[in-house]
Amino acid sequence: MSNKLFMEQQYLSYLPPEMQQLRWQFHPLDGKLLLFERDNGLNVLLEGEETQALHRLAPRTLLIAVTNVCNLSCAFCYRDLHYSNDWDYASLLEFCQQAHEWGVLEVAFGGGEPMLFPQWEQFIYELYDTTQLAINFTTNGMLLTSEFLDNITGKYGQIRVSLYNTNHPEKTIQLLVKHHARFGVNWLITPQEFPTIKQHFMELYSIGVRDFLLIGYKGNAFPNMHFQADDYLTFSQFLNETYEQYPDVTLKLDVCWGKSLNDVPRLFIDDDCHAGDGFLSITSNKAIKPCSFHQWTIPFKNLEDVKTYWQHNRQKKAPANIGGCARLPNRGINQQGGTDATIHVATI
Numbered sequence: 081m082s083n084k085l086f087m088e089q090q091y092l093s094y095l096p097p098e099m100q101q102l103r104w105q106f107h108p109l110d111g112k113l114l115l116f117e118r119d120n121g122l123n124v125l126l127e128g129e130e131t132q133a134l135h136r137l138a139p140r141t142l143l144i145a146v147t148n149v150c151n152l153s154c155a156f157c158y159r160d161l162h163y164s165n166d167w168d169y170a171s172l173l174e175f176c177q178q179a180h181e182w183g184v185l186e187v188a189f190g191g192g193e194p195m196l197f198p199q200w201e202q203f204i205y206e207l208y209d210t211t212q213l214a215i216n217f218t219t220n221g222m223l224l225t226s227e228f229l230d231n232i233t234g235k236y237g238q239i240r241v242s243l244y245n246t247n248h249p250e251k252t253i254q255l256l257v258k259h260h261a262r263f264g265v266n267w268l269i270t271p272q273e274f275p276t277i278k279q280h281f282m283e284l285y286s287i288g289v290r291d292f293l294l295i296g297y298k299g300n301a302f303p304n305m306h307f308q309a310d311d312y313l314t315f316s317q318f319l320n321e322t323y324e325q326y327p328d329v330t331l332k333l334d335v336c337w338g339k340s341l342n343d344v345p346r347l348f349i350d351d352d353c354h355a356g357d358g359f360l361s362i363t364s365n366k367a368i369k370p371c372s373f374h375q376w377t378i379p380f381k382n383l384e385d386v387k388t389y390w391q392h393n394r395q396k397k398a399p400a401n402i403g404g405c406a407r408l409p410n411r412g413i414n415q416q417g418g419t420d421a422t423i424h425v426a427t428i
């Protein structure tokens with residue numbers, strides 16, 4: 081038995097016997113050990129004297145824009161339309177396989193619209209069969225079909241559906257529910273949502289949504305979409321009431337809320353969003369960003385370049401120069417509702 085395998089067996093002995101047989105992956109963190117099982121999404125965090133000497137060896141997740149092409153043209157879309165589409169089937173597969181060997185646990189594909197990536201269904205099969213990566217993707221849902229959902233059953237972690245008023249999400253949700261798909265919705269929460277937020281929640285709940293990722297606006301273009309002090313209170317109240325009244329619902333908060341929702345109970349309390357360390361964003365034109373909203377864009381040729389970048393920069397915790405970033409004081413939002421992200425970046 082190799083040393084690594086021996087160590088892993090030792091750590092498994094801390095789990096209840098019925099959990100020891102699962103196909104765990106071991107992901108060292110700084111002073112902790114994360115165990116992850118991709119097929120049921122289970123995570124176990126071990127922390128104690130036995131894990132003190134461990135160090136993180138890889139990000140947990142890569143967020144990869146597989147294409148910059150989309151079948152919609154939403155006015156609020158944040159992607160840079162000048163980015164080229166440099167991934168093809170073979171190069172993306174090889175990159176992901178190498179990421180798995182490095183120690184990455186999950187890939188979250190987006191874009192653009194990943195359903196437009198050539199041979200997307202085949203790609204999911206092959207990546208699932210040749211790695212232990214959990215495969216997730218975010219879609220506007222308009223190109224999902226019954227056949228596709230049947231064919232990828234058991235091969236993916238989660239499908240995230242973006243809620244827009246341009247993509248008829250109700251139809252998509254009904255299709256996903258009918259196929260018992262593992263899915264959740266990504267919902268942009270702005271002050272303009274508040275008059276109808278409960279009603280909208282109830283509509284989504286009534287058609288089968290049980291997993292909600294609630295996202296804050298990031299950007300400098302639409303100041304009125306940012307929260308002011310009262311808005312945080314209103315949103316916290318909605319979250320607390322929903323949490324109490326709907327125990328079968330999973331409420332997830334985007335990391336960029338930071339500490340701005342202090343009176344909302346959290347499963348994980350953290351001081352940082354972990355952009356650039358716990359996760360990296362990879363663009364459709366093969367560049368690294370600490371997160372999708374970040375101004376740093378570092379071109380790379382292969383996974384070795386990504387590793388080198390990560391090893392040298394993972395501790396930097398640099399904020400994104402954009403209103404709504406939790407690494408900026410007051411999330412980069414000023415009292416007038418505008419953003420002064422640039423000033424704060426300069427002062428950090």
Ligand code: SF4
Pocket residue numbers: 298335336353354355370371372373374398399400404405406407
């Ligand atoms: S760096 Fe800022 S914008 Fe990026 S994920 Fe972290 S909090 Fe969000």
